[in-house]
Amino acid sequence: MLVKKLKEDFQSFDGQDITLQGWVRTNRNSKALGFIELNDGSCFGNVQVVYYQESTKNYEAISKITLGSAIEVKGKLVCTPDSKQPFEIQAGSIEVLGLSDHDYPLQKKRHSFEYMREIPHVRPRANTYYAIFRLRSVLSMAIHTFFQDRGFVYVHTPIITGNDAEGAGECFTVTTREDNKYEEDFFGKHAQLTVSGQLHVEPFALTYRNVYTFGPTFRAENSNTTRHASEFWMIEPELAFADLSDNMDCIEEMIKYCINYCLEHAPEEMAFFEKMIDKDCIKRVKAVAASHFKRMTYTEAIEHLEKAKDQFENKNIYWGMDLQSEHERYICEKVVNGPVFLIDYPKEIKAFYMRVNEDQKTVAACDLLVPYVGELVGGSQREERYDVLVEKLKELNISQEPLQWYLDLRRFGGCKHSGFGLGFDRMLMYLSGIQNIRDVEPYPRTPRNLIF
Ligand code: 4AD
Ligand code: MG
Numbered sequence: 001m002l003v004k005k006l007k008e009d010f011q012s013f014d015g016q017d018i019t020l021q022g023w024v025r026t027n028r029n030s031k032a033l034g035f036i037e038l039n040d041g042s043c044f045g046n047v048q049v050v051y052y053q054e055s056t057k058n059y060e061a062i063s064k065i066t067l068g069s070a071i072e073v074k075g076k077l078v079c080t081p082d083s084k085q086p087f088e089i090q091a092g093s094i095e096v097l098g099l100s101d102h103d104y105p106l107q108k109k110r111h112s113f114e115y116m117r118e119i120p121h122v123r124p125r126a127n128t129y130y131a132i133f134r135l136r137s138v139l140s141m142a143i144h145t146f147f148q149d150r151g152f153v154y155v156h157t158p159i160i161t162g163n164d165a166e167g168a169g170e171c172f173t174v175t176t177r178e179d180n181k182y183e184e185d186f187f188g189k190h191a192q193l194t195v196s197g198q199l200h201v202e203p204f205a206l207t208y209r210n211v212y213t214f215g216p217t218f219r220a221e222n223s224n225t226t227r228h229a230s231e232f233w234m235i236e237p238e239l240a241f242a243d244l245s246d247n248m249d250c251i252e253e254m255i256k257y258c259i260n261y262c263l264e265h266a267p268e269e270m271a272f273f274e275k276m277i278d279k280d281c282i283k284r285v286k287a288v289a290a291s292h293f294k295r296m297t298y299t300e301a302i303e304h305l306e307k308a309k310d311q312f313e314n315k316n317i318y319w320g321m322d323l324q325s326e327h328e329r330y331i332c333e334k335v336v337n338g339p340v341f342l343i344d345y346p347k348e349i350k351a352f353y354m355r356v357n358e359d360q361k362t363v364a365a366c367d368l369l370v371p372y373v374g375e376l377v378g379g380s381q382r383e384e385r386y387d388v389l390v391e392k393l394k395e396l397n398i399s400q401e402p403l404q405w406y407l408d409l410r411r412f413g414g415c416k417h418s419g420f421g422l423g424f425d426r427m428l429m430y431l432s433g434i435q436n437i438r439d440v441e442p443y444p445r446t447p448r449n450l451i452f
Helices: 003-008 113-117 127-149 198-208 244-265 267-276 281-290 298-307 325-336 386-395 401-408 424-432
Strands: 017-029 033-039 047-052 070-079 087-098 210-218 231-240 294-297 340-346 362-370 374-381 417-423
Touching: 003 017, 003 047, 017 047, 017 087, 033 070, 033 087, 127 210, 127 244, 127 267, 127 424, 198 210, 198 231, 198 401, 198 417, 231 244, 231 424, 244 267, 244 281, 244 340, 244 362, 244 374, 244 417, 244 424, 267 281, 267 424, 281 424, 294 298, 294 325, 298 325, 298 340, 325 340, 325 362, 325 374, 374 424, 386 401, 417 424
Parallel strands: 047 087, 294 340
Antiparallel strands: 017 033, 017 070, 033 047, 070 087, 210 231, 231 417, 340 362, 362 374, 374 417
């Protein structure tokens, strides 16, 4: 029997014999009776198991069961309308399936996030991680449901690739050689781990119209911040016959859908975050789901930043600069106080594939900035004009030959199209209020940090 099922319908099990397996969260006892808080993994929260000196076999041994041990309980479910929990299990017998040693690293107290990062094999059993990793699963489902319900085709783009999609040169090289020579080392070709599935998904948008890819991506940037990881998951939809405004409509609808889906499908986890991590968590995300996301040009953002420049560490504000996190946060936290799309960035600071606007100075890009997290989504309308794209590659000194297949799409029935990338791990931070990306990833990979 699963605790989740009992919780949903405990009254109909009143007085019945039940068998449960799970892990001991706490075990306290006196001479006459003891209590085990048992978690069986099926839902958030524990079930209370009561054992008695008089009637439970092996009372002495049971009272010594250590935290983290795996046990099987056979007993009776009894409704307890007058106590904190609506029912408990009165144990007839408790069998130890796997005793936890005395150096079990979780104790019944709050451990620091730093300590927990050292023990990724055990930390999912602590409430914060137990909640966040289930929310990860629920959020994945939200994303798939959102796109599948709207007819988007899910495309598996490759992890090993021959191109650096963003042109930022921040790639991990893949090698089959042991001498660490990085030229043509993937069986005679140069290969790297993907930084984005975008270029590989675009051909599918020009086939199925609306598509998405959702998988791990890798960045070799040496950024030691709370929001950058070397390996993170990204959702990258691509929409044919869609311009920048259609793209932003899709982003906004998707984020609101994901919030509502998680509130509905992970209510206990969200309530936990509100209680323990961010006291405005639910109110905050509900307000976002009910709001209209503002849109602001990069040029307007620079005007706001110039007026407030004295409060920044980097006070050198000028049109053409790449915004830093403090600037992005100022715009969404102080100017807008909510999510905001920044659009029409200077072309020099954005990737080669973004469509050049009529002013010839800016591109049809949109970054969604949100309070506390900063950049949550990066997207754009793509340059569909063959000649313009060739010129752009020349300007940026990017060699055309390896990207000829990508250019060819513009010759073989090309059309207006747009897409974006949502940082999945950052979305989890936004939903839960957890402030470090290392605490929302099961096995975080960041510079100088690789455990297991
Ligand atoms: O802005 P980025 O680099 O955009 C792209 O990769 C485009 N090719 C997406 C597209 O149009 N298909 O990354 C998209 C998002 C960012 O907004 C951010 O949320 C997240 O991915 N992201 C990271 N998350 C964690 N760690 C990192 N190092 C990240 N870099 C980007
Ligand atoms: Mg970006």
